[in-house]
Amino acid sequence: MQAWSLEHKVQVTQTRILEWYLKYDGKVFISFSGGKDSTVLLDLARRVFPDIPAVFVDTGLEYPELREFVRAKENVTWLRPKYPFFQIIDKYGYPVISKEVSNVIDGARKGQPYRFARLNGELLDKNGNKSMFNCENYRYLLDAPFKISDRCCYHMKKAPIYKYERISERRAIIGTMACESKLRTQSWLKAGCNGFESSRPISQPLAFWLEQDILRYLQLTGIPYAPIYGDIVPAAGKQNKNDSPVLTTTGVSRSGCMFCLYGVHLEPEPNRFQRMQLSHPKQYQYCIYGLGCGKVMDYIGVPYKNNSLEA
Numbered sequence: 002m003q004a005w006s007l008e009h010k011v012q013v014t015q016t017r018i019l020e021w022y023l024k025y026d027g028k029v030f031i032s033f034s035g036g037k038d039s040t041v042l043l044d045l046a047r048r049v050f051p052d053i054p055a056v057f058v059d060t061g062l063e064y065p066e067l068r069e070f071v072r073a074k075e076n077v078t079w080l081r082p083k084y085p086f087f088q089i090i091d092k093y094g095y096p097v098i099s100k101e102v103s104n105v106i107d108g109a110r111k112g113q114p115y116r117f118a119r120l121n122g123e124l125l126d127k128n129g130n131k132s133m134f135n136c137e138n139y140r141y142l143l144d145a146p147f148k149i150s151d152r153c154c155y156h157m158k159k160a161p162i163y164k165y166e167r168i169s170e171r172r173a174i175i176g177t178m179a180c181e182s183k184l185r186t187q188s189w190l191k192a193g194c195n196g197f198e199s200s201r202p203i204s205q206p207l208a209f210w211l212e213q214d215i216l217r218y219l220q221l222t223g224i225p226y227a228p229i230y231g232d233i234v235p236a237a238g239k240q241n242k243n244d245s246p247v248l249t250t251t252g253v254s255r256s257g258c259m260f261c262l263y264g265v266h267l268e269p270e271p272n273r274f275q276r277m278q279l280s281h282p283k284q285y286q287y288c289i290y291g292l293g294c295g296k297v298m299d300y301i302g303v304p305y306k307n308n309s310l311e312a
């Protein structure tokens with residue numbers, strides 16, 4: 002499915018949305034973050050059902066430009082988390098490296114043997130080989146002088162949505178894609194695009210899309226997207242298998258929470274924090290020094306000062 006043409010993906014995605022909508026008599030909503038994936042999702046859904054409502058969780062961690070973009074959209078309900086980010090990191094810990102790694106560190110610190118085995122590289126798969134779920138590269142985080150956990154997303158984003166679902170009795174359509182992580186691939190393979198039978202029924206009709214599909218869709222349709230991404234342009238010297246250019250954005254590559262540490266260790270310099278120092282200096286100061294994200298990046302060896310400013 003991931004190898005299908007964009008046109009085919011559009012058709013199948015809209016069919017999945019239609020099936021979901023009909024199953025719940027229209028009592029559905031789009032979970033809208035203002036990011037490029039959910040912008041494509043909202044556009045595809047509203048081409049079929051123009052009145053479909055959207056829901057945005059205002060975590061207080063979004064780029065100001067993204068909030069403005071969401072504010073300009075019609076029929077979007079704004080939700081707020083119960084606790085602010087600084088309380089979440091104080092109580093549970095920082096989101097570091099990835100959800101999976103933060104979860105493993107938190108669990109191992111609580112003495113869970115399965116998570117210790119993963120950090121020690123001792124987990125075996127059913128054939129007796131080393132499991133792909135081992136993550137011994139991150140064992141050093143056990144000794145970090147700060148709390149680490151994956152609870153942030155739950156409290157900041159999921160809990161407000163769950164509450165909205167209970168009160169409104171609407172079923173969510175979300176813009177997650179399997180290509181984003183092993184966990185998302187597993188969830189898609191288990192439940193399919195429309196998880197009617199899941200304990201929390203959820204539709205993820207973009208699950209088989211790739212980031213390149215999202216960028217091509219935005220480019221072909223010309224629909225507005227959050228300005229924080231900049232322009233969509235061909236990536237220098239890169240081509241797809243069919244000789245079409247690989248697309249990239251001139252601004253941020255991901256528009257999620259400004260202060261999130263997930264994935265920053267994989268970014269080439271200038272990374273998102275180094276860029277933020279120039280583009281959003283006030284938020285940068287608060288994040289690095291006020292929230293203490295600087296000390297976390299010192300520990301994991303990720304630079305956050307922009308050399309051009311230091312010179």
Ligand code: SF4
Binds near residue numbers: 153154157261263
């Ligand atoms: S993306 Fe990062 S900062 Fe945002 S809610 Fe999830 S863990 Fe927290």
